[in-house]
Amino acid sequence: MTATSNKSQLAYDFIKQRIVSGRYTPGYRLVLATIAAELGVSVVPVREAIRRLEAERLVTFQRNVGAQVAMLDEREYLYTMQTLALVEGYATALSAPLVTPGQVRRAREVNERMRESLTHFRPHEFTRQNFEFHSLLFENCPNPHVLDLVHRGWDRLANLRDSTFSFVPGRAHESVDEHERLLRLIEQGADPDVVERAAREHRTHTLDAFLAHQGARLLDD
């Protein structure tokens, strides 16, 4: 049978996929019975899936009211990006000595494609490449707990992520330059602390750019 198993897992994957892909946008109301019907299961496994997503902060839950995809206001964005800067910076540093020359080459290729695409800028495509780039640098992190936190951070921001670069296109250009600098550090086997600092600041720079933009937008309105 192809139906390997476990409907709770099925529901979990289903919902998570839809959140990360942006089909369920923040605030979208997750009605148990509806999802259960869509999947052809009862509500019980769906409830369990939602509990897990709740513990991962992907959905919020209110007793007797229900679940909805976690809202991501400016404050939540700040908290999440700050946390991601922390854990991704560390993961990148731990991963750095283990990154193979082949991975460096591939990362550089991705970054060069990103640089070329700066002229005819497509935020969504750029965002995808951005993840691919960073993925190559942190995936070798030998501490699975840290790596898991990194993935959770990216997941949480996944559907919003386009907008960071679409709102602040200038940041994309700087970002590509910082990527190249980061690659050089890794190539030359720089001190882990230096790599960590560079990776962390790369992300906080994006955060700062976004916040500056938000501030400006608020003044505009």
Next chain:
Amino acid sequence: MTATSNKSQLAYDFIKQRIVSGRYTPGYRLVLATIAAELGVSVVPVREAIRRLEAERLVTFQRNVGAQVAMLDEREYLYTMQTLALVEGYATALSAPLVTPGQVRRAREVNERMRESLTHFRPHEFTRQNFEFHSLLFENCPNPHVLDLVHRGWDRLANLRDSTFSFVPGRAHESVDEHERLLRLIEQGADPDVVERAAREHRTHTLDAFLAHQGARLLDD
């Protein structure tokens, strides 16, 4: 009615309490029906509670077999302490500028009690005070996501924690000295990076001491 709410939450608190307090030791098998009977509820809320604990890595789960309190072998301990060093270091740094003089005073009092108790050393008591001390320093962290990760790390190590100091009593002495150094940095409003590094290294030193002890023990056997 006193029974304010939600049996799923009740089960969650109940199980977590028992894990953290050490009544359910690592490997302890969590049988749904048993726990449900103890609480006077059905298995459904208990299952949900276990799903959440699973997402927090406090319990492991195997389909059709059941849940058990997460085992903490040397490798898991390493991963968890390393992660805690990362997030607690950062939380302490973010918290530092917000720590009040009163909190510093209380932290110093706790640390002096720890110092006094070094002569007639009680690992369990020392461990409790150790948490109280660090709590005072990181609880003002303004980023709730980071703070939550810190709490999860401590929870995960809670029942094991005695043994760190009971196995490596020499570490307790150094620990008290490092606490005082950390307090001085906070008092003088040191650079956040300096505070972060000090707090992180404080924890990695404990980890290193434990690993050295483990290594030595392995050679002894």
Next chain:
DNA sequence: GAATCTGAAATCGTATACGATCGCCGGGTG
């Protein structure tokens, strides 16, 4: 016209029931 009440619809919360799966133990077979 605004505030409040009322009841129905939507949705959640939990109990119960029963089929499915796993692990173990005892008996058969080479």
Next chain:
DNA sequence: CACCCGGCGATCGTATACGATTTCAGATTC
């Protein structure tokens, strides 16, 4: 004697059922 196999008990997985709670529209009152 070692190995395999079949059945049994324990436990999980999920569906269904129904009571509890929230929400909101529409009527009612001041």
